[in-house]
Amino acid sequence: MTSSVLSEHEEVNHDEHHHDAERTVLVSFGFWLYIISDCLLFATLFATYAVMSQSFAGAVTPKELFDLKFVAIETGLLLFSSFTFGMAMLGAHAQNMVRMKSWLLITALLGLGFLGMEIYEFMHFSHEGATPQTSGYWSSFYALVATHGLHVTAGIIWMSLLFVHFNRDGFSLDNMRRLSCLSLFWHFLDIIWICVFSFVYLRGAL
Amino acid sequence: MSNKHEQTHAGEAHGSTAEYVRGLIISILLTIVPFYMVMSGAWSDVATVIVISLAATAQVLVQMIFFLHMDGSSEQGWITMSAVYAVSIIVFVIAGSLWIFEHLNHNLLMGH
Structure with missing residues (x-):
């Protein structure tokens, strides 16, 4: 397609579209850079955890407290929510509001379920004598796992804000852009x- | 609606249902295997740790490909570059910390 074929109006329109596409690429790359820096934050928390992995200070050990069946359910909730967010994205790309919103709602509920289980687990551990003050191990455990939990909380708040945005402006x-950034964030979590x-x-x- | 056309083409690849389902099934398998190994306790600790690490690495890659649609293509050049950068920093931070503190503990005769 040569530009001489296009009328002036079409050319302006084309420029706008080009500008929009460029902005979308820029926004998603900018958000990707945030994800990378968040990765580095988690890397330092994992490094701290690894260094502290044997520092029990004579207190209760993870082996005594961890319930793997419980963790398997948490894992299932989060993994499935990553999948349902993918379905919401496909609904959004098909411009199907009902489909997008239903899948997004399911994603938020799965996220809330995960969060509820995590809070319950933290309370249970604290009750059993494993608080962040107990030992180096438990300090690093809570720092790492709770940072992830705070990210999930932020993701759920962001999702509810998106419902407001989509109700107001539809598929603008x-x-x-907001939805695909949140998608990246949620898969990253x-x-x-x-x-x-x-x-x-x-x-x-x- | 010229806008509609623009929106469906704006941005990155967004996959298909089949791709997400495939990613989900592989992820479930890669989750069940290490959980089963630890819960049954039938294997040695070394073998279990190796399988846990391999399954985790594989699942991270699977989700990057099937859920984040990363394919290392030239349009994603900067994304791939920054990901490689991040992975190398992560390796330095984690391996370096462990190395330093192991020597520290050894020198202070805290390790056994």
Whole structure:
């Protein structure tokens, strides 16, 4: 397609579209850089956990407290929520509001379920004598796992805000950008959780 | 609606239902295997730790490919570059910390 074929109006329109597409690429790359820096934050927390992994100070050990069946359910909730977010994204790309919103709602509920289980687990551990003050191990455990939990909380708040945005503006370009950034964030949280259940829970239960 | 056309084409690849289902099934398998190994306790600790690490690495890659649609193509050059950068920093931070503190504990005769 040569530009001489296009009328002036079409050319302006084309430029705008080009600008929008460029902005979408920029926004998603900018958000990707945030994800990378968040990765580095989790890397330092994992490093601290690894260094502290044997520092029990004579107190209760993870092997005595971890309940792997419980962790397996938490893992299932988060993994499935990553999948349902993917379905919401497909609904959004098909411009199907009902489909997008239903899948997003399911994702938020799965996230809330995960969060509820995590809070229950923390209360149970504290009750059994494993608080962040107990030992180096438990300090690093709570720092790592609770940071992930706070991210999940932020993700759920973000999801509820997106419901407001989509109710107001529908499938606008801005809303699509917001949704794909949140999608990246949510999948990233599931990827961090893979490392948490593998290197904290499974390794700690051995 | 020219906008509609623009939106469906704006941004990155967004996969298909089949791709997400495939990613989900592989992820479930890669979760069940290490959980089963630890819960049954039938294998040695060394073998179990190796399988846990391999399954975790594989699952991270599977989710990056099937859920985040990363494929290392030239349009994703900066994303791939920054991911490689992040992975190398992560390896330095974690391996370096463990190395330093192991020597520290050894020198202070805290290790056994």
